[in-house]
Amino acid sequence: MRLSNFRYSLPKTKIADRPVSPRDSSKLMVLNRRKKEIEHKTFGDIVSFFKKGDLLILNNSRVFPAKIFGQKEKTDAKIEVFLLRELNKEAGLWDVLVDPARKVRVGNKIYFQDDVVAEVVDNTTSRGRTIRFLNPEIDVFDLVEKIGTVPLPPYFSRKPDAGDREDYQTVYASQTGAVVAPMAGLHFTMPLLEAIKKKGVKILPITLHPSLSSFNAIEVEDVSKHKMDSEYFNIPYQTAMEVNETKLNKSGRIIAVGTTTCRVLEANATVEGKIKFGQGWTDKFIYPPYQFKVTDALVANFQQPETTLLMMVSAFAEHRFLMDSYKTAMKENYRFLAYGDAMFIH
Structure with a gap:
């Protein structure tokens, strides 16, 4: 793939400067990869797309005022x-x-x-x-x-304020070390997570501390030549065992919240689709075409043009389908980037 394949026009007016309240009242675009269909929902509606036996994997990395x-x-x-x-x-x-x-x-x-x-x-x-x-x-x-001051992304047109200490943090953040929030997780509230559990979905953590590499300019047209920064991760034993058992028994889907979660799962996947527990560093770079071994569904925000985040989501959703969905998002006034709206791709 070429860098130009991931170029689109993102007006500043589409970039969310503040989050909505409550968090789960943001818009949700639902992409059905098999049928190539798009639905428009509210993020709280995501519960209806989960089934008993599914695993919801969250990145519990906590942003510190860096x-x-x-x-x-x-x-x-x-x-x-x-x-x-x-x-x-x-x-x-x-x-x-x-x-x-x-x-x-x-x-x-x-x-x-x-x-x-x-x-x-x-x-x-x-x-x-x-x-x-x-x-x-x-x-x-x-x-x-x-x-310290909260390290808001460079695309914000304002300085951080007291509200960002809470807003730019997932409600389940516990492992300090991130300088970039795992932004797909910003939409979840504790009541929403409880509602998901009641459907028979297990919620499990991993840790990946996102670095500023998310915002690094890609300077090569051939994206395969781009190198990612290494980022620290940790997969708890219980998470790995639950994922492997679910995969073995085909008892549910592995649903990754965010590109960081997906990267950790795929970086530690075996050819059989199992994952290994433990900690380390990963520079895994996912771009089309890519065969996902673990992840069955993905929660993601709308990403910046020409970024590794957009490339990874493109690999999961199918490139043309994703880029068409971004055009739809523009027409339907979805809000982009960290404080913006979300997608559920299944």
């Missing part, structure tokens, strides 16, 4: 530090992005609130740095909860 501001030693220049991932807890090492990058060099120290100090120890990319927090007693995750 942007913190400090001052450079001597000059007192204000420096934004975007914490990407913890490299070594004991050593206090983190991968970060800094802004303005031209002012931050190896050896510089950056001072934060509460006498917290970090030293720049390496350059990684043009804006990328590795820093070491020099206060051995601090927990960086505790620090950012006090002084």
Whole structure:
């Protein structure tokens, strides 16, 4: 496939700036892959598409307020530090992005609130740095909860506010480490999850901490040559066993909530369609054509043009059908991206 196959016009007026309330009152476009049919529903109606024996797999990754501001030693220049991932807890090492990058060099120290100090120890990319927090007693995750800012996606035309701390987080988030919300999960409410359980559907977690690679520009026309960043995942033993038993007995469908969940399942699939439990890192990149081994149905948001997220959903839904559904979404005034509406593809 070519990058140009995933190009479409997305007006800014179609990008949702705020979520709807309650979460499950967003629109839901239902795609039937076999019949090539489209239905228009409300997200709360998704319950009617689930059956007893189905497994609903959620990504329980929790977004942390990853942007913190400090001052450079001597000059007192204000420096934004975007914490990407913890490299070594004991050593206090983190991968970060800094802004303005031209002012931050190896050896510089950056001072934060509460006498917290970090030293720049390496350059990684043009804006990328590795820093070491020099206060051995601090927990960086505790620090950012006090002084950090929610890392809203770059396509938002506004700064984050207090409401985003809750809105840009799934109701079941529990494993801290994401800098991007698993956005398909933002539509679920606790009452909706309870209603799904009552239908005889088991709800099980996996973890994948999404990185900023979701927003990285793809710079090659041949998408097969694109490389994904590695992201941390964990599949609990119980989740793997339930998935494998369901697949073996053909007793229900594996329904993945979001591209992150789907990637973890497919990255750890055997040729027989079973998955392995455990933790690790994955750079799995799914694009058409792709034979899905585990995932039977997918909940997804409407994605940005020319992104790996759009490519993965395209592989699942069938490319032409998906792109036609996006045209329909434009006509029917669906809201796009993280705070937008959703699809259920089965």
